[in-house]
Amino acid sequence: MFFLVFTSLFVAGCDENQPTNQVQRFGSVTGLKPDKLEYYKELHANSWPSVLKTIWKCNIQNYSIYLQQIGDDYYLFSYFEYTGDDFEADMERMANDPDTLRWWEETDSCQLPLEEDGIWTTIEEVFQTD
């Protein structure tokens, strides 16, 4: 349930026949189990092509994940851009893709969410410039 936490950010009122042509940027954070560091990196260095294809088909682009130790803990910070016009529907579509579900089984077991509701926590944007 990788993206489930983001669904609350759906922009109500979008008409799927009327693309907004506007990029929505998302920063998010989650924890990473110290004993899963290498496995998580190895997984992402060899991302499954079908999962990448689904990300692209669901209008997610320019997607990066960064890893940082802070104190004794490890955190993943991600940034991506959503270019579609119905985020909720696209995330549902992603969550119904069998390969993506299998991928999330691998990644979910590595992560230590900051909150109970979803794996990734969406972060407040305080600055943005093109």
Next chain:
Amino acid sequence: MFFLVFTSLFVAGCDENQPTNQVQRFGSVTGLKPDKLEYYKELHANSWPSVLKTIWKCNIQNYSIYLQQIGDDYYLFSYFEYTGDDFEADMERMANDPDTLRWWEETDSCQLPLEEDGIWTTIEEVFQTD
């Protein structure tokens, strides 16, 4: 000295007459003093136009900063793209701009760096897809 920590990431061998046309993505993190939360947000909601112009002139684009509380502490995560062909020279140019230096005086006093060497710590990229 906002970007000083990034200079070690300069790609040696770039010829400034031969643009690489390649985007370099940077994720970074720093801490934020709890009593400076509102001031930092207010500053960035009203970013100085000349500072934004210098960022743009120094080939930094698509630049976002996010704020997240983790435990009792506050962290800033940033993402930006560098589109030039001499990162070190561009960062030096930025660090010589008087308005940018005044801006950094404001922001530096808000931040709690994770390391001694620079305000922002560059984060390891573990995944990227266009």
